[in-house]
Amino acid sequence: MSASVAFERARSEERAALVGYLPAGYPSVAGAVDVLKAMVDAGVDVVEVGLPYSDPLMDGxxxxxxxxxxxxxxxNTTDVLRxxxxxxATGTPTLVMSYWNPIDRYGPERFSRDLAAAGGAGVITPDIIPDDAEEWLPVARSQDLDTVFLVAPSSxxxxxxxxxEACRGFVYAASTMGVTGTRDQVGDAAADLVARTRKTTALPVAVGLGVSNADQAAEVANFADGVxxxxxxxxxxxxxxxPADGVRAAGELAGQLSSGVRRQA
Known part of the structure; x- marks a missing residue:
């Protein structure tokens, strides 16, 4: 199921979609599944499963x-697919967020095939641009996977x-320069980047900004299709x-953020 389905559903409800990320295998493989399911139950519309990598240059x-x-x-990659x-299986569009190197080592064609077999919606590749994705795009298209690339204020x-043009599912707007992490406030760069991006595509534009509470989620939901x-x-x-406390805390946060994207600022 393409992530676009979740964005369309959110749009029909006159709200932004909530996209939640967690790396596979933390706090354990089974534990991550429990947390992600709790996040879905509490209102996360699209899930990003991080593929653990030893050189995560863009992660905070x-x-x-x-x-x-x-x-x-x-x-490992098998745990990610599991x-x-x-x-x-919950019916929630589930994508993998991965640097290119692990996919390249696994084999792009094999990865796309195995991800599709697992019910995955697609892949977010933060460290490559479409120009360098000639090995990835054809095999991803052959499995009807979303291909999500990043735009940034410097683009x-x-x-x-x-x-x-190369994106499917949605466009990931990385609205702050540098590594990921929570932020104290939402800046003007995010709204400007979304506006510039929408001039080029009808795809939903989701913002990764460092949102950490309902008020920030509501603010971003004013101008973006996804938070x-x-x-x-x-x-x-x-x-x-x-681990049980972690599941509970993540579920509570998801519920608060879900109310934020519905409330808006």
Whole structure:
């Protein structure tokens, strides 16, 4: 199921979609599935399952801590696919967020085939641009997978147009420069980037900004089709006293964020 289905449903309800991220394998493979299902039950519309990678250059310290723990515990691509299968079974569009190197090592054709078999909706590839995705796009298209690339405030209008042309499902607007992480406030760059991106495509535009609470989610929902939250969910698990507490905290946060995208600012 393409992520676009969830965005269309949200649009019909006159709200933004809530996109939630968690790396596979943290706090354990089964534990991550439990957390993601709790997030879905509480209102997350689209799930991003992170593929743990040893050199996550674009991830902030919170996500890096979780990814490193997952890798130490032996999390691998097979675990990612198992996680996708379990979450996609809920009927929620479930994508993999991955750097290119792990996909390349696994084999792009094999990865696309196995992801589709697991019920995955597609892949978000933060570290490659469409120009460098000649090995990926044909095999992803052959399996009807969403191909989600990133645009940023530094992207030229031409680059945004080239990027959105290659996207399927939605466009990921990384509205702050640098690594991921929560932010104290929403800046003007996010709304400007969404406006520029919408000039080039009819696809939904989802913003990854560092949103961590309902008020921020409501503010971003005023101008974007989707609100992407990652570090705040991971922080729930890092701060939890037990896996059960982590599940509960992530579910509570998802509920608050879900109310935010419905309320808007």
């Amino acid at each position: 310290p919170v996500i890096q801590t979780a990814v490193e723990a997952a890798l130490r515990a032996g999390a 996680t996708v299968e379990a979450v996609a 030229t209008d031409k680059r945004i147009a080239l990027t959105t 992407i939250v990652g570090s705040a969910f991971v922080r729930c698990l890092l701060d939890a006293d037990s």
